[in-house]
Amino acid sequence: MTRPHASDSRRGFLAKAAAIACGGLATLPPVAAGLWAFLDPLRRTRGAASFLPVADLAAVPDDGLPRQFPVITDRVDAWTGFAAEPVGAVYLRREKGSRDVQALSATCPHAGCFIDLEKSGRCFRCPCHNSSFTLDGGIVAPSPSPRVMDQLECRVGRNGEVEVKWQKFRAGVAEKVVQG
Ligand code: FES
Known part of the structure; x- marks a missing residue:
């Protein structure tokens, strides 16, 4: 049985880190949209007088x-x-x-x-x-x-x-x- 090479485990670690970072970036737009919709009523209460x-x-x-x-x-x-x-x-x-x-x-x-x-x-x-x-x-x-x-x-x-x-x-x- 061969032991994993140090460079292989480093590559694996970098691949996992990249996958986590990409996953995090992918969730940003829906989270921002949700936050915008959640805070929207606060903006709308300052509407013009009617x-x-x-x-x-x-x-x-x-x-x-x-x-x-x-x-x-x-x-x-x-x-x-x-x-x-x-x-x-x-x-x-x-x-x-x-x-x-x-x-x-x-x-x-x-x-x-x-x-x-x-x-x-x-x-x-x-x-x-x-x-x-x-x-x-x-x-x-x-x-x-x-x-x-x-x-x-x-x-x-x-x-x-x-x-x-x-x-x-x-x-x-x-x-x-x-x-x-
Ligand atoms: S609130 Fe002071 S006089 Fe009306």
Whole structure:
């Protein structure tokens, strides 16, 4: 019986190492594709803002007084979907004889609390630190809010549906910056 030569066993070892390396490389594309598909929901949650229906025009009387409406949409939180969830609220108002609707976010620009409409209906007030705003969203001094209430893009469809471009903005800063 002949003993295996040293160079034969070295060749065998190199062949095995090469086979393992090739096998590892071959699995890379499917693993990368799987990882991409797994992380995809995280990327998709940062999509662009969209117009959401919030009310019928008939529900916003043309008397200049704001009415509050919830903003409801399907929400995706990474891998979990929530159907028809309230994600915020807006105040809608319009002037006499106008079809144009002004939409103001009910989120306070100071620190994100919910802004109330005063019982008198003459101004908005945030209960957290007492910022006050006029009915068209301007600041009533003295108020800690660094900016006026956040106005949202709004449009009225042919069938009278009021749609609002729902966006959130950074709190505590003077500029109106969309939250990423
Ligand atoms: S959060 Fe509204 S005044 Fe501070």
